[in-house]
Amino acid sequence: MMASSSSYNSPCAACKFLRRKCLSGCIFAPYFPPQDPQKFINVHKIFGASNVGKLLNEVLPHQREDAVNSLAYEAEARVRDPVYGSVGVISFLQRQVDRLQKDLDSANADLIRYRRNTTPSSRLSSIQLPPYVYHNNVNNRPWNCHYPSNNSRGGGGDGGGSGGI
Amino acid sequence: MMASSSSYNSPCAACKFLRRKCLSGCIFAPYFPPQDPQKFINVHKIFGASNVGKLLNEVLPHQREDAVNSLAYEAEARVRDPVYGSVGVISFLQRQVDRLQKDLDSANADLIRYRRNTTPSSRLSSIQLPPYVYHNNVNNRPWNCHYPSNNSRGGGGDGGGSGGI
Numbered sequence: 528m529m530a531s532s533s534s535y536n537s538p539c540a541a542c543k544f545l546r547r548k549c550l551s552g553c554i555f556a557p558y559f560p561p562q563d564p565q566k567f568i569n570v571h572k573i574f575g576a577s578n579v580g581k582l583l584n585e586v587l588p589h590q591r592e593d594a595v596n597s598l599a600y601e602a603e604a605r606v607r608d609p610v611y612g613s614v615g616v617i618s619f620l621q622r623q624v625d626r627l628q629k630d631l632d633s634a635n636a637d638l639i640r641y642r643r644n645t646t647p648s649s650r651l652s653s654i655q656l657p658p659y660v661y662h663n664n665v666n667n668r669p670w671n672c673h674y675p676s677n678n679s680r681g682g683g684g685d686g687g688g689s690g691g692i
Numbered sequence: 693m694m695a696s697s698s699s700y701n702s703p704c705a706a707c708k709f710l711r712r713k714c715l716s717g718c719i720f721a722p723y724f725p726p727q728d729p730q731k732f733i734n735v736h737k738i739f740g741a742s743n744v745g746k747l748l749n750e751v752l753p754h755q756r757e758d759a760v761n762s763l764a765y766e767a768e769a770r771v772r773d774p775v776y777g778s779v780g781v782i783s784f785l786q787r788q789v790d791r792l793q794k795d796l797d798s799a800n801a802d803l804i805r806y807r808r809n810t811t812p813s814s815r816l817s818s819i820q821l822p823p824y825v826y827h828n829n830v831n832n833r834p835w836n837c838h839y840p841s842n843n844s845r846g847g848g849g850d851g852g853g854s855g856g857i
Contacts, residue, residue: 572743573739573743574738574739574740574743575739575740575742575743577740578737578738578739578740582770582774585774586774586775590775593775593776594774594775594776597775597776597777597779597780598777600779601766601777601778601779605747609747609750609751609759610751610755610758610759610762611758611759611762612762612763612766613766613778613779613782614762614765614766614778615762616782617778617781617782617785620782620785620786620788620789621785623785623789624785624788624789624792627789627792627793627796628792630796631792631795631796631799634796634799634800634803635799637803638799638802638803638806641803641806
C-alpha cells in the first residue's frame, strides 16, 4: 500500500489535474502519486474521474490498488488503440492460444505415431508419453470471446463484443 | 452498419436511458438499438456516455461499430469483475499461452529425442520433424503484460498495470 496524501508535500496527481485541494483521506491519493501524472490522465480520459472514484468505493480497500492498476492498463491500451483497446490484446492472445494448441495437438499425434511404430526391441520403447499428450483441450475455456476476429478489423466485422467472459 | 435512429419508432437505448430526444444523426443510435438496453447501461456505468460519445467522434465512421463492441465487452467484463475487468481475461490467456508453450517445447524435445534415437534402417527415419518444432518462441510477444499475476489476486500484488502493450 502506498502512502496517503498526507505524506506528500504536493497534492496527488488526480487532485492536481482536477485543480482541487487534496484532502486527507482522498480516495485517489494512495494510487495516483504526483510523480506519475500520466496514469491519472489516462484513466480520467477513458473512464472519467467520477467513475473511477465510484469503482474504488465499490471494491474492498485491499483490492483498490489492483483495481486502479487494471484500469490504468485498460486506459493506456485504449489510448494506444482507440478502436480495440485491451480487447485487441485479448484477441491476439486467443489466436496465439489456438495456434499453440493446434501445434501441440500435431506434436502429440506425431509422438503417438512414433510410439506405435517403434518395435518392442527398440530402446525407445522405454520412453513414456508425457502427460501433456492427453490433458490439453482447446475447448477448456472459462470465457467465450468471439471478438474481434482478424477479419473484422478495419471495417464491418461481426461484432459480438458483448459476449460473456 | 445498423439502421440509423430515424428507422426506429422509439429512441435509441442511449437516448432512452438519458431521457433525451433521439435526433436524426444521433451518434449512439446506430450502435445502441432500443432492443438491447443493457449494452448502453454497461458502457455508461463504466465509461460514461460523454466519454463514449467523444471516442466515437475520434474514430473513423467504419471503425465505430468495432469500437462500441470492444467498449461493450470491456464494460461487461468490468461489471462482472470490478477489480480486474478485461485485464483478468488477459492474465488468464497469458498464463495459458505460457503453459501451452512449455508443453509444446517438451513435446518438441521428445520428438527430437525420438528422431535421434531411431536407427537409420527404421521406417521411422522417413518421418520429418514438422516446422512447429523450431518456429515457436515464447518471447515472441508484441505486448508486455505483467499484470495481474496469480499471486497478486486478492490483495497487494505487484501492480505494473500500466505496462505498455
